[in-house]
Amino acid sequence: MLSNKSLILIALLVIATSLGAFSISDTYFGYRYPAFDARSMAMGGAGVFNDMRPAAFLQNPANITVQKRFAGLHIATMVNRADDTRMIPLYNSFDNYIDDAVYASNINAFTQFAGAGFATIGISNFRFGLGAYQQPVLSFDGVYTEEIRNNRNTDDDGYPEKIAQNDIDNEGSLYKTGAAISMAYAFSEYVDLNLGFDFGMMNADIEQKTTIRWTDWSRQQVDDGVVLPEYTRIADWDLEGEQLKFGAAFRLGPHFGLGWSYIPKTTLTREGTDFTYREAYRNTPADSTWVSLDSDYDLPSEMRLGLTYYPRNIMRTVFSLDLEMVDYSQNMDFLDPVYNIYAGVEHHVVNSIPLRLGFQAVNSYHIDMEDSIDEEGNSITLYSANKILNPMITGGSSVQIAKNIVLDLGFGYAWREYEALDLFGDAYYNDKIYTGSSSYSLWPNQYIDLQNRGWENPDKVKENFITLNAGLSFSW
């Protein structure tokens, strides 16, 4: 029989792995949105030097004056379809790990909006620009459903009974509202230096809900009076703080531009509550725990360096390549800085209609936390950090709606594969704990061994993201 401590451990596991974002297991750092400039996104997200669209200054504040326009306005929407597939290791009759079997698939879609505008003024060889924007930076959205079923009748292709349903429903994004200034000095028509600065206020209102609900079928299997305890956890917390960003862009002639941007480590305040409730059962009282959350929440520093190349080609062509360093080591000692690559090309294939293609390789950290006890008997938290590569291919095009209005469309397909701890430990569904019986009521035979899986047999998670980005740009 499981002790209360074990159940708490299960609950902690649930908490630890549910700080989600699009992907419910993208813990701690959230899911970084791709570029909100649909043109840049279609080019793999490259564009730290970008003179084409008003939203370019979201990547680098110096891009306001790089554009050499009087004013610009940009609104964008992004739809992200997230596909999460979880698998367990599978063994053959020689007890050999041979593959993985799917046990849960979830597909969900999320929508976000962003807007940006700027104006510039030129005085002699100088140009000054001012911009304002609002955009989501990190997503904490995530929806996940997993059904607990027994395997009765599966050898006859029967449909197995459903015992319980586990749900995770997370909502919230970290938004940034800010202003940027930029200044340029033009050495000649195609040689100029631009310096920019961005100040953004960040806030997020995040609610994360995790539930375990037993089915009517399960309740019918146990005697009257037996409680199959339901589990609910609601974490409701806010993030708030400010972020700085510095940028520079250097146009080296008609064919080359260099860009640089830097965001120092940002510390936000995190406040809220974490409420856990598990019903009473048999001889065990209900667990109702309120935890007040009040801590710092760090975002790592980011530095990006990029090149944009405007060659002479039989079709108008732009090539951009960015290299980015995100220094996660500032957040946790056991993490390393990661290096990300963004590359894309734009070809004006026919009648000035562009075809954009791109690629990005972004690394993120998946962090699993486990409660444990050290040699002296003290409670400790074990961290497992795993760097995960998220490759993405992108494509897109544009439609010129009016003289100054362009609709950009961007498409991205990203995927990643990694190992993670089981989100809901199997031991919770051992009904013998709740009935006090020596045999199962919900499971078809007594050989079933309901143990929590650890790292010896972790989930293999496959995620696919399809992102559609539409942006409307007005520029004068």
Next chain:
Amino acid sequence: MKKFFLMLFALGCIGFLAAKVDLNTASLQELMQLPITEAQARDIYEYRTFVKIFDSIYDLREIPSIDQKTLDSLKPLVVVSIYTETDEVSIRRQEIRDFLERLDNNEGASEGMADVWQDYLMTPQNVNRMHFDDFISLPNVSAIDAVSILKRVARGDTISDTRDLRNTPGLSYYGYTNLRNYVYFSEPPVKNRIMFDAQVQYYTRPYEEGQYDMLHEAFVPKSFGNDWVTVPHDKRNSYWGYFNVDQVQPDMILKLRMRYGNNIKAGFMNYSPKANEGLLFSSEDSGTDRDMITNSKYYAGYENTNLPWLDNTALKLYIGHYRATYGEGLVMENTDFYSARKTGFGFSKRIMGITPDLSRTQEYALRGAAIEIKNPHFGASFFVSDDKKDALAYINPDGSYVMRDDFGNDVFSDETGQYYVENNVRHYTYDDGSVVHADKRKLFSYINPTLPYDNETMMEAEAVFNDVLNPTPGPGQNYTPFAMPYINLATRKDAMREKLWGTHLQVSPIIGTHLGFTTYTALYDNAHLIVPDFNQLLPTIIRDSYYYTKLQKALNSEVSNMYSTQTDSYSRDYRRVIGFDAGTVLGNTSIQGEYAELSVDGDDFKLGDDPKAYLVSAHTQFENLYFISMFRNYDVNFENPYSNSFSEHERFNDTILEKNIYALTNPTISDILQNSNQSQPERGIYFETRYKFNNYFTVGRSYLDLWERLSDGRRSVRFQSELEFRPLYQLGLRLRYKNQVNRYDDLADRGVSKTNEYTLAVRTFLSNRDFLELEYRYNTVLSPPYTSLTYPAEPGNNTMAAAMTLMTGDYIGVNYTHNFNSSLKMQGSFIYWYGHGISHWDWEDMEIDFMGEKGAKAWVAFSSRISNNMYMNLKFKNKTYQDKELRIRQNNDPNHSNLTDQLTYFDRVEHSENTIRLSLDYRF
């Protein structure tokens, strides 16, 4: 830097034209003076800057903001001066860009040869001064072609241009079309200057099926199977789970080459294989850190085809990494990669002699110095290499090396000192009283590991696996001791220091006829290579005596016949191979061959007393027909890691290393097979032809191969032919038939299999070089059932009769190529296949893919020419398939051994692989 000069239309009109604005030279301010808007002026300027130089005034109409009325108003005010590109490198690059890009893509398959050919495309060789080897090292240029040109030049004739080259008697059309891009006639198209080639490649490639299976094999103690032993299902008991190989991990290549004409060359390449984090991404604790110099390849060299003090004599001098290739590749052709049916003709060429090497070859790379000097009658090269090689090592339970003394004893250490064991007694001194001493490691063989981790990281993993293999018995439990309670063989990086020297001498008394001598000796300073004989092999590499008798296959003699430096009959610290090659051209037939011997227990310089390999081939060439005949024989014990000759299969194919990985003491021993580069011991005769009847009918590459696998005497035949009917230029119908029978010599044998494959393809050649192909393939395999498909899937219970099973499979695919314009091309393909035990193959843009069982695959690749000197290729592939495991699983029990009567279905098991490849090439 852009360089062009402008010549005005007519000098006499200078005065008149001076008032006009030249669209090709005017500044933006000057364009703004024209009666057009500022935006239009900017559009004109940007068109010239970012699209093209104006050829005529009418190009203005290609600018969206310039309408006919504006053009008419501009006509009297503007002129367009003639633009001529004067930068010879740009001109040359423009001429050959299609070839360069094809070779960029082809780099993976050709393993470094593309670099050499690209150099010769940019800075061609003087056709009137080239030697025989120079010609036959070029793609699709035959010895007969070479002789036809050399004879003409020897007569004192000088080939003056491509038309003149075409008129060379005896030169084939294919030879001519391929050769013309690699040669110049009087003046080189590019004068000597510094040129750079940079390449970056990022490739998330899944493991090949064999590697995937190997890494999934778990370490399970033999005690499993006894009812009272609970073996934990633990994914970490396999290399796959331990290293979490599920993650998407890329291969990365960074390559930079520099040269001054064809004279001075230098290059650097860093290759980070999958699971390695690479130059940018390495971290201290990733376990993949190796010295950057060790992980990279580099060279510097000097070449001169016209030595001032020796007439018509060429010199090559290289330090760093280089390749050496001679004859038919029997003595020396160093590469990590195997390719089947490498004839050395047509597109599967060898580049003879010394060439710089920045290929992905790591294990059989040569690092040192090489010199080659040759003239039309004599050639000599000498090469030395000093490099640390990865090896499969005998290890102690703690992961340390087993040492070997000069007397053939395995030497171990304890606190007293070094000792050997005889009759279970430790001996610290020899019979003569001297202290036991061994300073050489006991190694099994070279190995090219799939996993890139360093030795410390691998040893940590092995320690975990050893714990699994040798659990402590519980109360009342009485384990049967099994053969190998710990990992006794494991891959060790840089375990063997190899000092290699070699030479090739060649005389060519008459044009097209040569006789060569090649030898190399690899010295092993710190190691003995010890491969047990056939009887001892299985106890050494198999972890459980239960399998010994079952796996006693004759085929395993390929493993037991690997080269040992110390046996009962001799002891030495080197491997030496010597060989002769010769060739001549008679009319339109070239005959060539090579004989090689590996010194084992015979006299080093006596022929016929040692394991040998030989190959003779004849190549006959007509205008529309060629015919290749080839005979090869490779002894089982001719184990030369630096050979790379023609064969149907790679060495160790079908052996215990492929079929019985589960029985190995360490699954990664299978890397000897997985990354094998040598030919399987075969004796056989091979014929190949291609014949173009006329413009309507062509018999495509067709071949017949009859061979015997020498390790077990299995005889096989393989035949393939294809017929293309092209009623219109735009339409081709292609019919292909392939047949293979294994063990045709004894149809009652269980190893018999008969394969038939029929393919019909409809190919349409559309306008603008677009291409659409529909392909259908149907195949049958008649063979005994695989034991893995029998029930129950356990050894000893395989009671199924050896009846033949007919398996059928088919495949349908569509391939499409669309050229948006000359700078942007899209290729794509969709395939659905059903294999049922048959594997299909498919050529994706430039690489081959094998597909087992049933699934679907789609890929798309964009080739984008960003500018004249920059090229990008982006490819994405999704492959989703099921394999035969699905059916085996119906008998599996993932939870408990007592559930064997409860069938458990996992019908949603999926293999879904995404692959992305990005490559960027930049030349400047």
